[in-house]
Amino acid sequence: MKGELIQFLRTKDYKFIEEIGQGGTGRTVLLEDEIINERFVCKKYSPFYDEHKKLFFNNFKDEIKLLHLLYHQNIVRVFNYYLYPEEHTGYILMEFVKGQNIASFLKDNPDKINDVFKQTIDGFIHLESAKILHRDIRPDNILVSEKGIVKIIDFGFSKKIDFESDFDKSISLNWRYSPPNDFDEKIYDFRTELYFIGKLFEEIIKENDFQNFAYKELLKNMVDADYNSRIASFFDLNRRIISESTPEISFTSQEKKVYQSFASDLQSVFSNIDIDAEYISDIQKIIKEIEEVHKNSILEENLQSQNSLARCFIKGNFRYWKNRDIKVDTVYAFSKFISSASKERQKVILNNLWQRLDNIERSDPNEKDDLPF
Numbered sequence: 001m002k003g004e005l006i007q008f009l010r011t012k013d014y015k016f017i018e019e020i021g022q023g024g025t026g027r028t029v030l031l032e033d034e035i036i037n038e039r040f041v042c043k044k045y046s047p048f049y050d051e052h053k054k055l056f057f058n059n060f061k062d063e064i065k066l067l068h069l070l071y072h073q074n075i076v077r078v079f080n081y082y083l084y085p086e087e088h089t090g091y092i093l094m095e096f097v098k099g100q101n102i103a104s105f106l107k108d109n110p111d112k113i114n115d116v117f118k119q120t121i122d123g124f125i126h127l128e129s130a131k132i133l134h135r136d137i138r139p140d141n142i143l144v145s146e147k148g149i150v151k152i153i154d155f156g157f158s159k160k161i162d163f164e165s166d167f168d169k170s171i172s173l174n175w176r177y178s179p180p181n182d183f184d185e186k187i188y189d190f191r192t193e194l195y196f197i198g199k200l201f202e203e204i205i206k207e208n209d210f211q212n213f214a215y216k217e218l219l220k221n222m223v224d225a226d227y228n229s230r231i232a233s234f235f236d237l238n239r240r241i242i243s244e245s246t247p248e249i250s251f252t253s254q255e256k257k258v259y260q261s262f263a264s265d266l267q268s269v270f271s272n273i274d275i276d277a278e279y280i281s282d283i284q285k286i287i288k289e290i291e292e293v294h295k296n297s298i299l300e301e302n303l304q305s306q307n308s309l310a311r312c313f314i315k316g317n318f319r320y321w322k323n324r325d326i327k328v329d330t331v332y333a334f335s336k337f338i339s340s341a342s343k344e345r346q347k348v349i350l351n352n353l354w355q356r357l358d359n360i361e362r363s364d365p366n367e368k369d370d371l372p373f
Contacts, residue, residue, distance in 0.1 A: 014040070022048075025056060030096060039096045040079060045089050053088040063155050064092060069130050074123030076143075076153045097143045097151045103204050105144035112148060114214045117201060118241060119150035124197060124234045125281060127152070128190050135188070137196040138176045139204075177203070182227045190233050198222025215241060235281065242351040249348050255337060259349060262334035263356050265326045269306045270318055272361040277316025279354050283338075283346045286312050290335045297328050313353065317365065 014031035017039065021028045026046045032039045045060040047053050067078040076095050083090040099105065102120070106113055120142060127134060134141070134155065141154045177199035182192045202223055205213055213219070218240055224230045231237045251259070280286055289312040297304045303326045310320055338349050 014042070025052075025060070031093075041094045041096050043092045043094065045091070057085075057088045057090075060090060064090075066132055066155050067092070067094075069132065070126065072123060072126040074119050074150045074152060075126060076151050094153075095151070097145050097153070099143050099145040099151075101139045102142040102144055102150070102200070103139040103207075106204050106210075107208055109148075110208060110210055110212065112144075113205070113210055113212060115148065116144060116150055117213070117215060120152070120197060120201075121234055121238055121241065123150060123152045124190075124193065125238055127193075128234045129278075129281065133188070133190070133193060135193075137193065137200060139200065142200070176200075180225045180227065180230075185227065187227060191227060191230055194222055194231060194234055194237060195224075215244070218244075235279070238281075239351055239354065242347045245344065246348050246351075249345055251345075258333045258337045259352070261330050263353055265324070265330055266309065266313070266353065267356045267360070268324050269310050269320045269326070270357070270360045271320055272363045273314060273318040273357070274316050274365050275362045276365070277314050277318060279357065280313055280315050281350070283343075283350060286350070287335065287339045290331065291339075294328060294331050294335055297331075300328055302326060303328060303331065313357065318360075319363075 012033075015034055017030040017032050019027075019029055020041065025048075027044045029042050029044070030039060031042045045053075045057065047056060061083065064078070064081045064083075067076075071077070076097065078092060078094050080093040081091065082093075100108070102116065106116060124134075132155075134152065136154060141152065143151045143153055145151060177196060180192060180195045182188060182195070198219055201213075201219060204210075205219075218231070218237065221229070221231050222237070231240070290309070293303065293305070293308045293312065296308070303309060306320055306322060306324055306326060309326065309331065310318060338346055341349060
């Protein structure tokens, strides 16, 4: 019956392979599932001091909750968890990343510095979109697999944004790098995390004397100790990265025509956008939603819902013109264009659309107008 508890009676057995590490909050081991011939990292909550077991058990549960919100190529994947509240312990079963920490990998692969930098930013953009702060940025918490894929790990200190109640816990960690001026103002947000990522790469580049890093000016801004002078977010940083790589990417006259027709129609839909609305950055999600919009109007000449098209690109509130005619064929042509483009070209296409939308008037939903009701 609906709501009835379903019990799985058979236990799952794993083969112990090796010890990975022992930290202040637990032990990490490598296990193997012999049925599917797959290895997993298992993290056991087991603080070094027994008196801390009960005290920090909720933090361990929060880590599980946060990890289940995340699904991104550059963030370690969680497959399962097991909790034993009566013993104040538990386990997290995670993706096994066979590789090195980011500093060791780049020392051995200096030609990968630019790609690893962009992948790391992509991972933190996803954290930013989920409003999750990592709060423990150091080389050991960013791995790179043997295939060159960045994986952000260890979310034991992470949390959803809500600093007010426990700000001191956010800044009293044993930071590897000198803290920025943000701490003087009791600020710790994504602009602060951006600073620490910048310091991490700055250290790696200096230690190895890398001369091939393509984003030196952006890095200088990332490590600016002054909060207000720094780039505002990982999203904004990514747009700057895309803009700098744009001259290296070319489009045909026909591709430009397809883009321009769609971009003009999309821009014409909006009357204004709330200042706290966000651009959607998941390109595959955007493509899927555009295809759905097209499918729902496939027998029509014009789209039946301008709002549905706008929702493909904006997360938040906006106002739009219902009388704008958008040709179904224009949407279809753009859908085929962006879905068939390479990942780098997709980023450029999307960034150009954002530049169009940057020109839409922004409104503050908290400001009241002069009307009586």
